[in-house]
Amino acid sequence: MKKYAVSIAAVILAVFIAFPIYAADSKGAKGKKIKIGVSLPTQRDERWVRDAQKMKEVAKEEGVDLRMQICDNDAAKQMSQCENLIAAGIDILILAPHDATSAAAIVDNAKAAGLKVISYDRLVLDSDVDLYVSFDNFEVGRLMGEYLVSRVPKGNYAVFAGAPTDNNAKLYRDGALSMIKPLVDKGDIKIVMDQWITDWQPTVAMNLMQNALTASNNKIDAIVAPNDNTAGGIIQALEQVGLAGKVPITGQDAEDTAAQRILKGTQTMTVFKDTKQQAADAIHAAMKMVKGEDAGATSKVNNRRKDVSSILLAPVVVDKSNIDEVLIKSGFLNIKK
16 A cells, blocks of 8 residues: 555656646746736737737736836836836846837846846847847838739829837838839839828828828828828828728738728728737747747847847738638637628
8 A cells, every 4th residue: 555655656746747837937047936027118009908918818827927017108208117127126028119229228227137138029229139029020011012012003102101219110111112112213103291100199190191182182092001000090081081992001910990991991901910929929938038948039130239039920911802811710800890
């Protein structure tokens, strides 16, 4: 009987060693619960709400202590919030910068405290960040430009870019223009407006679009909108002159409201970026880095100071032809057609 009890105990011990409970993985090298600090720029856009929710879900599943701050598109506030996170004893910082340049100081502060930093979605420029988790953002813009020129190879274009403080906005614009500019040089396309949109605000986008329509006597044939939120503002301006649904317009983020507009026909396309996967990847990478493991980077992106190890997810074009398959049947969005 005694031998039997000993053998059972040995089997249990062997199984535990071979298959440790996953909660143990939520602890760092010193056996303490991993504490991850997250700084996001906003919750005004549906996609950033989605990022925050997914990060919280994954952190809860993994038994991680997640400390999240939202700076509401205020660089100084983001600096202060990150200082507080560092002082609170976080093990690693996930930073989605409002201002790609000034956020380098946040990275410096984290490094001085012995912390690693993941640049999330937006790359922090001129900084010693350890990992970048995002998408191929030049490709996102290129897909927008390719989509438009294949449908409107000639005519007047309005080109909008996101916030000038956001490095991604520059990449989206560069990508779109890589497809549009050759036709401009050829004389087939005329860019009648080329403007940045402060803080990605849809009201700013609407006002700029109203100006473009007035200046061109409503003769706009295609529009590059840098994301779904700004596309919504631009479409409001088009509605005021009876052009909603008549002018091809891009977007990105696959927001619920954009999907509804695509089904309705007022927005032509969006670029789907699986931000739920991106958020999960960032949390998992942070856990690995705290434990001294390989984060799983597959490429490198230069931030003007160094080639940053990066995890880049692939973007997908979505329009009325594939929205059901990509966004609805997949369960990414829960909308009724």
